[in-house]
Amino acid sequence: MPIRLSGMSSGLDTDAIVQALVSSYSTTKTNLEKAQTKLSWKQDAWKTLNTKVYSFYTGKLSAMRLSSSYSKKTSSVSNSTIAKVTASSGAVNGNQKLIVKQLASAGYLTGGVISATKDGEKASVTGSTKLSEITGMGDYANGGTLKVKATASGGTKTVSLTSDMTVNQFVAALKDAGLSANFDSGNQRIFINSKTSGLDGEFTLEGADGNGTGALKALGLLTSSEAKNNYSAVAGWTDADVVANAKSAYNSKIASYNKTIQSYLAGNSSLKNANETTLAYRKEYAEIYAAKLSYEDTYDADGKLVSQTATAASRAEAFKAVNEKIDALKNSDRKKELEDRKAAGEKLNDTETAELDEFNSRIAAAEKVAGDLGNDTLLVTRTRKETVNDDGSTTAVMEDNDIDKYIKGISSAIKTNEETIASNMEAIYNLHKEVDSSFDKTSFDADSATEDNALITVDFAEGDTLDAATAANSANKLASDLIASYKAQREEAKTKLAQYEEAQKKADAGQASAADNELLGIGSSSGSAAVRITGQDAIIELNGATFTSNTNNFSVNGLTIQALSVNSASDPVTITTDTDVDGIYNMIKDFFKEYNEIVNYMDEKYNASSAKGYEPLTDDEKDAMTDTEIEKWETKIKDSLLRKDNTLSTISNSMKTNMLKSYEINGTKYNLSSFGIATLSYFTAGDNEHGAFHIDGNADDSQTSGNTDKLRAAIASDPDTVVEFFSKLTTEVYNDLTKRMSRTNLSSAYTLYNDKQMNTEYSNYSTKISEWETKISEKEDYYYKKFSSMESALSKLNSQQSSLSNYFS
DSSP states (O other): OOOOOOOTTTOOOHHHHHHHHTHHHHHHHHHHHHHHHHHHHHHHHHHHHHHHHHHHIIIIIHHHTOGGGGOOEEEEESOTTTEEEEEOTTOOSEEEEEEEEEOOBOOEEEOOOOOEEETTEEEOOOTTOBGGGBTTOTTTTTTOEEEEEETTTOSEEEEEOOTTOBHHHHHHHHHHTTOEEEEETTTTEEEEEOSSSSGGGOEEEEESSHHHHHHHHHTTOOOHHHHHHHHHHHHTOOHHHHHHHHHHHHHHHHHHHHHHHHHHHHHHHHHHHHHHTHHHHHHHHHHHHHHTOOEEEEEOTTSOEEEEEEOHHHHHHHHHHHHHHHHHHHTOHHHHHHHHHHHTTOOOOHHHHHHHHHHHHHHHHHHHHHHHHTOTTSOOEEEEEEEEOTTSOEEEEEEOOHHHHHHHHHHHHHHHHHHHHHHHHHHHHHHHHHHOTTOOGGGOOTTTOOHHHHSOOOOOOOOSSHHHHHHHTTTOHHHHHHHHHHHHHHHHHHHHHHHHHHHHTSSOHHHHHHHHHHHHTSOTTSOOOOEEEOOBOEEEEETTEEEEESSSEEEETTEEEEEOSOOOTTSOEEEEEEEOHHHHHHHHHHHHHHHHHHHHHHHHHHTOOOOTTOOOOOHHHHHTSOHHHHHHHHHHHHHTTTTTOHHHHHHHHHHHHHHTOOEEETTEEEOGGGGTEEEOOTTTSOTTOTTOEEETTOTTOTTTTTSOOHHHHHHHHOHHHHHHHHHHHHHHHHHHHHHHTSOOSSSOTTOSSOHHHHHHHHHHHHHHHHHHHHHHHHHHHHHHHHHHHHHHHHHHHHHHHHHHHHHHO
16 A cells, blocks of 8 residues: 555545545445355354264264164173173174183293303393303304294294304394394393294294204203203214214304405505505605704703794794695696596506505695694694602603604504504414414415415315214314314213113102203203293184184184183083174164254254344454454354255255154054154253154153163064164165265255355455455545645645745745
């Protein structure tokens, strides 16, 4: 809106005059806005009602049409501690006998108490404890393998153990293999169980070799029965088995050794490259920097040298010297030549590539030194420090400044890398000596070591017999040790089995149990033996037929049975199934509750008090009222918007009429009153509740609770008739609403009112309001121009009068 300065000459309130002149236009626009607001409120009123009816239509009304909705059954058991039973619509009425023979359970393995050994002392086990630290583990974890067979996940999976594997990593590996596992640090035990109950979830955990069995024993996961089986298997090894196991373990160790050697070689290569390039270059340029420095000495009163400070001028010269090196490298003709050829797409040979890399490495090193030593925050003063010797004399030294420390730090890093390289080489030599005790370390060194000559290539020698294999591998220390180890495992297993057989001959069961624990290598009173509970399926017998399940839940012929405990065949549980009278009754009651709410709502809106004389408020009118007054005013209008509405009347009357219809079933006519369902009399019913239905005997209805409950009696005695009647009744109501909510040119699908027509009317109002706003603006501009012309004329007249007045004064 433009800013107008009016009435300056005339003294008139031009704005008020203009607004009065266009007031008839403004009134028309205001009336259109009020009509549009009223239409918007009416749309909201219809949307609210439509939502209620549509929810009823798709919910309870739709369900009541279907006979399956009435197929409700109830079941009870004579002993609720044995089983819990629910019935679906497909369950057969009558009594059935149930025997729970067995409950389903998951497989469990509760590990024995374990401990760790650190620095020769007994220690508690934590999740981060390495397997090699577990007491009794020895070398079992180094290459040991476990076999896990979990029925639920299918197949057999292996878990490979390493000495540096932690307890948490071991537990995670068991989980990956298909088990549920956990380490309880409080009880120092490993707990394992199947992921599902029943035989389908059962599992086995055993050692794939002697090391695997030994590892299980150390981890407290070997039961006496599993130990017997494992020892029996090991004791039954043939000579060929011993050789095959030793060869397999040998190949695994060699692969592990070579992987370690490859890691050492890669590390050495990286360290050597750093020493020969990055660190060497930095040292070179740092020494160039240091060589340019001049120090200013400071003495005390006694003439002692107390400090030396690098002068600012010399530091500048030092910095300049390094930067000159950088510039020379960057501007080298040879460097530019190589870069230009490479940029042109030419492939440089290896020597040229290395040459260009050296240029770039030297530049990076020199820039690093320039940046580090050119830092103004560096301490560049060497300070005298005196140390008192044992004899009382003193030794004075000048402590390094930051520049000295920087250079020495580079030298120290080079030395550390050299020591690491030497240590890695010693580790590689030791791995070779584990295979060949006569290995000569001079066959290669750090400079000549490559995968071609540093990897272990000694194979396990073949032999037709155990003795032949032993002899063939006599020069191979690792192979010989492994053959001897597997032979020893076989002999140990035979000894353990013999001890067990001897113990079983004793009459004392306690002694036999002790022999079991001895077989595990644990004391009989330590409490560290593993306990195994196998998983099992649940088994029930219903009416003489046997059923199994991997859970305690069964679904049989419409019954859902949850087994809770076992009972004997002599004391079966009786399951009684019958029609769920309460379920059907409550469904019908809930249907009428929602129906009544909708019909009462319709009647309330149709019979609402008139709001004649009430129109939506303008902003000016609202400014003159309180919020409470505004709310009451608008509520009065909104409540009356559907008053005496023909569409609402048609819908309401149609629903009421359909609910009063009669239907013939097996030669007899029925209506709602046949089942004790009717509306109240005109004088008894409350306002706007004359269309609501009440059920005789309904405990929740104060009006009819004392009457005879015909509906419940009918459901109990003749449920089929009840179902057929209500299915026909609700189908009629449903079909009628379907027609009334169908799509037309004036209404959308599933809509009771003419929403499309109302939307069009609303848009038309918007167009008309916009048109009248334009008319008002044009009229205002017209009148303002007129008044502006008048003001201009008056201004000129006033100016002329002023001039004349001045002339005669």
